[in-house]
Amino acid sequence: MTASATDHDAALFRYLLRLGDTSHVLCHRLGEWCGHGPIMEEDIALTNVALDLIGQARLFYQYAGEVEGKGRSEDELAFLRPERDFNNLLLVEQPNGDYAHTMARQFLFDAWNLLLFRGLAQSKDARIAEIAAKAVKEITYHRRHSSSWVIRMGDGTEVSRTRIVAAFEQLMGFTPEFFHMDDIDRQMAEAGIGPDLAALRDPWMADVEAVLAEATLDWPSATWSVMGGRHEGRHTEHLGHLLAEMQSTQRQYPGLNW
Amino acid sequence: MTAPRHTRPKPSGAALPDEIFAGFAGAPMQVQATPGPLTVERAQAVLATVPDPEIPSVMLPDLGVIRGVDVDGDAVTVRMSPTYTGCPATDLMQMMIREQLTAAGFATVTVDLVLSPAWSSDDITAEGRRKMAAAGIAPPAHRATDKRHLTGTTPDVACPHCGSMATEMTSAFGATACKALWRCTDCQEPFDYFKCI
Numbered sequence: 514m515t516a517s518a519t520d521h522d523a524a525l526f527r528y529l530l531r532l533g534d535t536s537h538v539l540c541h542r543l544g545e546w547c548g549h550g551p552i553m554e555e556d557i558a559l560t561n562v563a564l565d566l567i568g569q570a571r572l573f574y575q576y577a578g579e580v581e582g583k584g585r586s587e588d589e590l591a592f593l594r595p596e597r598d599f600n601n602l603l604l605v606e607q608p609n610g611d612y613a614h615t616m617a618r619q620f621l622f623d624a625w626n627l628l629l630f631r632g633l634a635q636s637k638d639a640r641i642a643e644i645a646a647k648a649v650k651e652i653t654y655h656r657r658h659s660s661s662w663v664i665r666m667g668d669g670t671e672v673s674r675t676r677i678v679a680a681f682e683q684l685m686g687f688t689p690e691f692f693h694m695d696d697i698d699r700q701m702a703e704a705g706i707g708p709d710l711a712a713l714r715d716p717w718m719a720d721v722e723a724v725l726a727e728a729t730l731d732w733p734s735a736t737w738s739v740m741g742g743r744h745e746g747r748h749t750e751h752l753g754h755l756l757a758e759m760q761s762t763q764r765q766y767p768g769l770n771w
Numbered sequence: 772m773t774a775p776r777h778t779r780p781k782p783s784g785a786a787l788p789d790e791i792f793a794g795f796a797g798a799p800m801q802v803q804a805t806p807g808p809l810t811v812e813r814a815q816a817v818l819a820t821v822p823d824p825e826i827p828s829v830m831l832p833d834l835g836v837i838r839g840v841d842v843d844g845d846a847v848t849v850r851m852s853p854t855y856t857g858c859p860a861t862d863l864m865q866m867m868i869r870e871q872l873t874a875a876g877f878a879t880v881t882v883d884l885v886l887s888p889a890w891s892s893d894d895i896t897a898e899g900r901r902k903m904a905a906a907g908i909a910p911p912a913h914r915a916t917d918k919r920h921l922t923g924t925t926p927d928v929a930c931p932h933c934g935s936m937a938t939e940m941t942s943a944f945g946a947t948a949c950k951a952l953w954r955c956t957d958c959q960e961p962f963d964y965f966k967c968i
Contacts, residue, residue: 554941554952557942557945557952558943560941561944564855564857564859565855566857568855568857568858569856569857570856571856571881572856600843639887643886643889644856646887646888647886647887647889650968651855651856651968654966657943658943770858
């Protein structure tokens with residue numbers, strides 16, 4: 514193998530982990546709602562969305578394990594890496610909060626994720642393209658669900674409106690990370706593996722603005738932003754607690770299989 | 772006196788077909804290792820007895836998830852697509868395919884998962900749709916490329932119990948990844964709707 518091929522594979526491996534980790538961590542957060550949803554239909558909705566996300570994460574982890582070539586399985590990548598080696602977006606590790614919080618987080622993510630996966634479906638990497646082509650259909654459905662709740666809560670009662678406004682204020686600062694590119698992202702974009710993330714900002718803003726307008730909401734006033742999870746594995750205090758629970762079984766019973 | 776409203780109307784497929792039990796533990800194996808040539812046709816006949824674990828009256832070929840069958844001597848390779856990326860029934864389907872083809876006499880059974888082209892509800896056959904409706908599940912109301920689906924407009928779904936078009940969605944997500952919850956405002960029955968994807 515040439516040096517450049519090795520370099521490409523190392524970048525691709527990390528890129529795949531970013532995709533897998535983001536889907537996986539959000540899946541876990543949504544799974545925390547299981548049995549606690551405000552109504553049964555929403556309990557079912559969130560676990561269904563989580564199911565799609567874990568399916569997507571598995572496919573990325575399996576592929577990442579093959580690209581790395583060290584024989585690591587999807588379970589090893591999901592359950593035996595420490596916090597600093599996780600490359601999920603900071604947004605998705607944020608605690609569920611109330612239902613407005615969960616739906617605001619989901620909508621901000623779904624709107625971006627749909628654009629990302631439409632780009633990935635055009636990937637020159639056939640494996641990524643086929644995973645994404647499948648997932649786009651599922652994510653379209655997720656976005657429709659979460660946007661309908663943003664509209665319902667924003668243009669709803671005083672309580673629902675207050676809650677969804679507070680949620681967007683607390684979460685919007687995590688969204689600049691969606692569009693921030695490092696060397697690996699640029700390398701993947703140049704190779705036609707993934708889309709130019711910076712170019713997703715305008716269509717994302719247009720989508721979010723349109724939904725906020727229908728929800729009679731203004732763009733949040735918060736101007737702070739924070740990032741570092743997806744590129745450097747620098748997380749908020751919440752991921753460590755999440756992983757402690759998510760990984761506990763595999764760490765207590767190494768190699769455990771269903 | 773009219774019948775009380777809570778009386779459950781009989782779904783048109785109320786009599787459970789025998790194939791509903793095929794492939795499950797305790798069920799008689801439909802295909803025995805009888806002598807005979809191990810052909811593609813034979814493998815396909817076996818697959819036609821393997822049900823969707825979540826909708827047991829619908830067989831895998833009806834669902835459109837079987838993408839190809841190759842036979843080489845006593846080895847068979849089946850290409851299969853998952854309906855949804857995370858559908859937990861996918862693993863079970865692979866296992867049931869292996870069991871049934873092994874029972875039919877194939878020495879080596881390989882089940883390859885293929886993601887491309889992505890499975891669509893358009894791949895469900897007419898027979899699959901008929902069996903779904905008979906089991907009380909409304910099949911997808913239109914094609915996945917239909918404008919109403921792309922724009923997110925709620926489809927017009929016929930009640931699988933009484934046929935009325937006076938129906939409404941109660942939940943966009945249902946008991947499995949592939950279904951939503953609906954109800955009929957005429958016969959008052961809730962029912963599953965197979966999502967259009």
